Amino acid sequence: DAGVTQSPTHLIKTRGQQVTLRCSPKSGHDTVSWYQQALGQGPQFIFQYYEEEERQRGNFPDRFSGHQFPNYSSELNVNALLLGDSALYLCASSLIRGANTDTQYFGPGTRLTVL
Amino acid sequence: AQRVTQPEKLLSVFKGAPVELKCNYSYSGSPELFWYVQYSRQRLQLLLRHISRESIKGFTADLNKGETSFHLKKPFAQEEDSAMYYCALKDSGAGSYQLTFGKGTKLSVIP
Numbered sequence: 001d002a003g004v005t006q007s008p009t010h011l012i013k014t015r016g017q018q019v020t021l022r023c024s025p026k027s028g029h030d031t032v033s034w035y036q037q038a039l040g041q042g043p044q045f046i047f048q049y050y051e052e053e054e055r056q057r058g059n060f061p062d063r064f065s066g067h068q069f070p071n072y073s074s075e076l077n078v079n080a081l082l083l084g085d086s087a088l089y090l091c092a093s094s095l096i097r098g099a100n101t102d103t104q105y106f107g108p109g110t111r112l113t114v115l
Numbered sequence: 116a117q118r119v120t121q122p123e124k125l126l127s128v129f130k131g132a133p134v135e136l137k138c139n140y141s142y143s144g145s146p147e148l149f150w151y152v153q154y155s156r157q158r159l160q161l162l163l164r165h166i167s168r169e170s171i172k173g174f175t176a177d178l179n180k181g182e183t184s185f186h187l188k189k190p191f192a193q194e195e196d197s198a199m200y201y202c203a204l205k206d207s208g209a210g211s212y213q214l215t216f217g218k219g220t221k222l223s224v225i226p
Contacts (some may be wrong), residue, residue: 004158023176031212033212033213033214035214035216040218041218041219042119042201042203042216042217043159043201043217044216045213045214045215046226048212055212056210056212056213057213058213090159096124097175103161103164104161104214105160105161106158106159106160108158108160108211109158
């Protein structure tokens with residue numbers, strides 16, 4: 001099991017463009033969370049998807065949207081890119097047990113640079 | 116609002132010396148606390164969580180609700196402990212899923 005995989009590894013975009021990042025969860029996991037990690041900061045929660053729906057959202061604008069597919073993989077879309085969106089985007093997968101999410105397993109991240 | 120504070124950006128200790136990485140949190144509800152670690156060129160991974168009360172790689176952490184702290188400790192540092200450490204918090208209640216991370220502390224163990 002390769003664990004959580006993310007693509008692409010690196011991406012360069014210009015202001016105003018749109019970007020799509022992809023994540024495949026660890027085998028057997030059904031929940032995907034997305035985090036933004038700016039340089040020198042800890043990861044910040046964007047949102048979480050379970051059963052193809054957004055379950056919880058952090059303090060991010062509507063420019064950030066996502067999707068989860070029937071195979072549990074997920075996409076993060078960012079519209080109208082700003083310079084401040086430059087960051088490492090982390091995907092984490094987990095397995096629902098009861099009402100709460102179990103341990104989150106992180107992917108290697110996608111480094112987005114906005115020029 | 117949830118907040119996690121790690122007051123030290125960088126902590127340098129000699130091999131064999133005790134290590135304490137500080138973590139304080141601000142949250143009015145019932146929190147679950149975690150320590151995540153990122154070794155060089157590796158992905159972020161869970162080190163330990165307070166509800167399991169385990170010792171992982173010699174590290175322990177006790178949740179002190181009175182002081183709202185969850186400091187990570189190890190009696191004798193090893194060179195392989197050099198890494199970035201993040202403290203994280205989650206509401207233990209149903210319906211809450213997000214992890215709130217601190218800014219991290221870089222631990223450097225000097226041989």
